[in-house]
Amino acid sequence: MEKIDRLENINLKIDKSNVRIKELEIANQKLQEINSVLLDNTLEPMLIAGLAGNYISANFATKSLLKLSEIELQNISIKESNNINNNLSNALSEANPDKTLRFLTSTNKFQEISYVTKIEIGQDLLLYILHDPAAMLSLSINPTTNPVPTTNPVSTTSLKTRDQADSTSIHSGYFLEPQDDAPTVLFTFGKWVYHLTGKNHLVWSREACNIFGINKEDFDSNINSFFDLVHPEDLELVKQAWQKAIAQNRGYRQQYRIIKPSNEIRWVKDKAKLVFDQEGNALQLEGYYQDITEAKVKEERLNQQAALLDVVQNAIIVCNNNGIVSFWNKFATHLYGWEKSEAVGKHLADLVGDKDKSQWESCYKSLLAQGVIDQDLQHYSKNGHALTINSRWNIMNPENNNSILIVNTDITEKKKLEANFLRVQRMESIGALAGGIAHDLNNMLSPILMSVQILKKKNVDPLNQKILSTLESTVQRGADLVRQILSFSRGFEGKNNIVDIKQIVNEIEKLVKEIFPRSIHFTLELEKDLWPITGDPTQIHQILLNLCVNSRDAMPNGGLLKLSLVNVNIDKHYAEMRSGCAPGRYMLISSSDNGQGIAPEDLEKIFDPFFTTKESGKGTGLGLSTVMSIVKTYHGFINVFSELNKGTVFNIYLPVTETITLAHQPALEIVPYLGNGELILVIDDESAIREITKSTLEIHNYSVITASDGIDGLTTYVQNKDAIKLVITDIMMPHMDGVAVVRALQKVTPDIKIIPITGLSSFSREPELSSLGVKKILAKPYTADILLSAISDLLTGKTS
Numbered sequence: 001m002e003k004i005d006r007l008e009n010i011n012l013k014i015d016k017s018n019v020r021i022k023e024l025e026i027a028n029q030k031l032q033e034i035n036s037v038l039l040d041n042t043l044e045p046m047l048i049a050g051l052a053g054n055y056i057s058a059n060f061a062t063k064s065l066l067k068l069s070e071i072e073l074q075n076i077s078i079k080e081s082n083n084i085n086n087n088l089s090n091a092l093s094e095a096n097p098d099k100t101l102r103f104l105t106s107t108n109k110f111q112e113i114s115y116v117t118k119i120e121i122g123q124d125l126l127l128y129i130l131h132d133p134a135a136m137l138s139l140s141i142n143p144t145t146n147p148v149p150t151t152n153p154v155s156t157t158s159l160k161t162r163d164q165a166d167s168t169s170i171h172s173g174y175f176l177e178p179q180d181d182a183p184t185v186l187f188t189f190g191k192w193v194y195h196l197t198g199k200n201h202l203v204w205s206r207e208a209c210n211i212f213g214i215n216k217e218d219f220d221s222n223i224n225s226f227f228d229l230v231h232p233e234d235l236e237l238v239k240q241a242w243q244k245a246i247a248q249n250r251g252y253r254q255q256y257r258i259i260k261p262s263n264e265i266r267w268v269k270d271k272a273k274l275v276f277d278q279e280g281n282a283l284q285l286e287g288y289y290q291d292i293t294e295a296k297v298k299e300e301r302l303n304q305q306a307a308l309l310d311v312v313q314n315a316i317i318v319c320n321n322n323g324i325v326s327f328w329n330k331f332a333t334h335l336y337g338w339e340k341s342e343a344v345g346k347h348l349a350d351l352v353g354d355k356d357k358s359q360w361e362s363c364y365k366s367l368l369a370q371g372v373i374d375q376d377l378q379h380y381s382k383n384g385h386a387l388t389i390n391s392r393w394n395i396m397n398p399e400n401n402n403s404i405l406i407v408n409t410d411i412t413e414k415k416k417l418e419a420n421f422l423r424v425q426r427m428e429s430i431g432a433l434a435g436g437i438a439h440d441l442n443n444m445l446s447p448i449l450m451s452v453q454i455l456k457k458k459n460v461d462p463l464n465q466k467i468l469s470t471l472e473s474t475v476q477r478g479a480d481l482v483r484q485i486l487s488f489s490r491g492f493e494g495k496n497n498i499v500d501i502k503q504i505v506n507e508i509e510k511l512v513k514e515i516f517p518r519s520i521h522f523t524l525e526l527e528k529d530l531w532p533i534t535g536d537p538t539q540i541h542q543i544l545l546n547l548c549v550n551s552r553d554a555m556p557n558g559g560l561l562k563l564s565l566v567n568v569n570i571d572k573h574y575a576e577m578r579s580g581c582a583p584g585r586y587m588l589i590s591s592s593d594n595g596q597g598i599a600p601e602d603l604e605k606i607f608d609p610f611f612t613t614k615e616s617g618k619g620t621g622l623g624l625s626t627v628m629s630i631v632k633t634y635h636g637f638i639n640v641f642s643e644l645n646k647g648t649v650f651n652i653y654l655p656v657t658e659t660i661t662l663a664h665q666p667a668l669e670i671v672p673y674l675g676n677g678e679l680i681l682v683i684d685d686e687s688a689i690r691e692i693t694k695s696t697l698e699i700h701n702y703s704v705i706t707a708s709d710g711i712d713g714l715t716t717y718v719q720n721k722d723a724i725k726l727v728i729t730d731i732m733m734p735h736m737d738g739v740a741v742v743r744a745l746q747k748v749t750p751d752i753k754i755i756p757i758t759g760l761s762s763f764s765r766e767p768e769l770s771s772l773g774v775k776k777i778l779a780k781p782y783t784a785d786i787l788l789s790a791i792s793d794l795l796t797g798k799t800s
Contacts (some may be wrong), residue, residue, distance in 0.1 A: 353380025519558025
């Protein structure tokens with residue numbers, strides 16, 4: 001039984017040993033990985049210690065810094081210490097006394113060195129990155145052979161004498177060389193030492209000679225031999241660095257070009273420090289060279305690529321998967337207003353106005369799902385200016401998704417152009433629709449207008465005359481409205497007469513006082529002798545009415561509405577400051593209110609067609625765009641001033657007519673035009689127009705026959721061509737339009753008298769009819785007097 005227990009204990013110990021072996025294997029594997037990392041970063045002195053202060057591993061830079069071998073390091077203990085020996089004049093521990101390691105031997109001798117970083121590795125290891133004030137790396141040594149220790153390697157009292165001993169050994173050999181039977185570490189670092197005492201020798205290591213492309217036999221160990229190898233364009237800077245280092249007792253770091261004896265130009269990095277004795281006297285200037293030519297070539301390529309990225313007209317941005325920006329080119333600064341120094345390190349969402357980061361999150365999710373995205377986004381610049389951006393995102397490292405390349409193109413103006421193009425297309429569609437509506441409305445208004453005039457002549461009762469006059473003016477206003485619709489959609493300039501502005505203003509005043517809410521107080525100011533303007537009275541009426549209506553809508557709770565008209569002279573100086581303005585005399589129409597005002601971001605859009613801030617159904621967005629269209633037609637301009645919750649002022653400048661003055665004259669009484677029984681053919685597809693035209697002409701002593709379309713009219717004319725003296729024909733008819741009718745009639749009777757009639761105020765085929773010799777074209781709706789006057793002129797030969 002006792003043997004069995006003994007065997008079980010042995011087996012248990014074996015199991016524990018196996019577990020320990022596995023643990024050691026794992027620890028060894030981890031240590032190898034760590035050592036691999038250390039070797040990959042060998043330029044930084046790094047050391048690994050256990051939590052108990054036992055040495056684990058160190059890279060070569062650490063051993064060079066401490067001047068300790070691997071065996072010596074294994075026999076020391078390492079402790080963090082904030083109590084630095086005041087008598088210790090060790091530069092290695094003075095850089096950061098709050099982060100200091102104390103290396104202690106079994107004989108209680110120590111040295112202290114500052115560390116830059118401490119990193120926990122697992123649960124039982126610490127990685128220290130040590131502070132090296134001169135970053136001295138004498139790498140031309142045997143990597144498999146431990147550095148030869150000094151007699152007292154950890155003595156705090158012998159640190160400076162050790163430096164002296166090292167410099168003496170270097171001085172005696174002039175070159176820092178490895179053992180003859182050992183391979184050289186293949187790093188492009190070369191150590192040098194310049195002795196400030198004695199003969200001022202300059203000592204180079206073999207690697208330093210290799211960097212400069214010379215043999216040690218050819219180096220004269222003096223400063224001039226070094227200066228002779230420096231590129232002439234960089235020589236003065238190199239000399240200045242040496243002089244300042246010696247004069248000011250400080251190290252330096254610089255990059256410059258050298259010229260090898262083979263005339264090859266290379267770049268080197270030169271870093272140096274001063275070494276002092278215990279009394280503080282400078283002993284030597286020492287440092288190292290590093291050949292950085294390849295790095296410079298790469299840097300130049302990167303600079304060229306960066307320069308290319310800076311000249312492209314796109315914002316190029318690189319950020320990580322958390323949105324933190326790492327690259328920001330010049331155009332990104334131009335587009336968003338953030339300097340590169342401000343942008344790098346910030347979240348992209350904070351730079352483009354994505355306050356809640358919802359846009360970033362949405363784009364990032366789409367990027368992960370699709371691998372690439374191409375979207376139009378709404379961004380905002382640093383000053384709050386709205387931008388429409390076409391944004392293309394790509395993952396630069398698909399393996400870990402940690403870098404995102406973003407190319408943003410400003411398409412704000414492009415979108416505006418597209419919107420304007422769509423608006424133009426819509427306006428063209430509206431123009432076509434308005435043309436059709438105008439034709440139909442004018443066809444309906446024409447018989448009404450002529451009927452009213454017939455009734456006025458037959459019925460002389462004052463009350464009936466007043467009613468008929470009201471009906472006539474209403475029909476005329478409807479005709480003017482149709483004409484204004486065409487004017488807006490097609491740019492029709494309207495009539496060009498001297499405008500009685502006072503009469504129009506009086507009509508507006510009457511309209512405002514009768515229709516606007518009583519809570520709106522209206523005032524009118526007119527200069528006594530206003531200069532005359534030439535234009536269309538209906539258009540001027542529309543300008544004033546639109547301004548007043550906008551002010552009314554801006555004051556739902558009432559307020560003050562003021563309309564004033566004055567004469568102004570604009571000089572050359574003011575005209576130069578205002579685009580689209582010419583010096584001269586203007587009539588200033590000013591409309592002001594104390595209403596809600598216009599938001600600054602809306603001011604530049606208020607004249608855009610269909611732009612409105614009113615509720616749906618309460619505004620078409622055509623009022624101010626119509627005003628602008630009319631004002632531009634008159635070669636005038638508009639200034640707008642507005643402040644939220646304080647009110648708005650519209651100043652409209654219309655150039656005056658320089659050579660004509662307006663004198664009020666009584667309306668001329670129209671003499672009735674009577675015929676002598678002449679036969680007139682009326683061709684129109686609208687029966688109401690045919691009948692009222694026939695009745696009007698017959699009342700005025702004309703004979704009339706009618707036809708319902710072009711073909712019927714042509715047939716009727718051929719049958720009665722000897723008797724018919726004049727033809728009145730509509731232009732827009734089915735089967736055969738009015739222009740074709742004119743051509744056919746002229747083939748039958750070349751000198752036939754014809755009056756074409758159109759339902760469109762702006763008729764595109766007027767030049768074609770003029771080329772056929774047509775003298776008079778009437779636009780519907782027309783009065784009986786206008787029609788009779790045209791007929792009389794043609795029959796009597798007054799029309800030239």
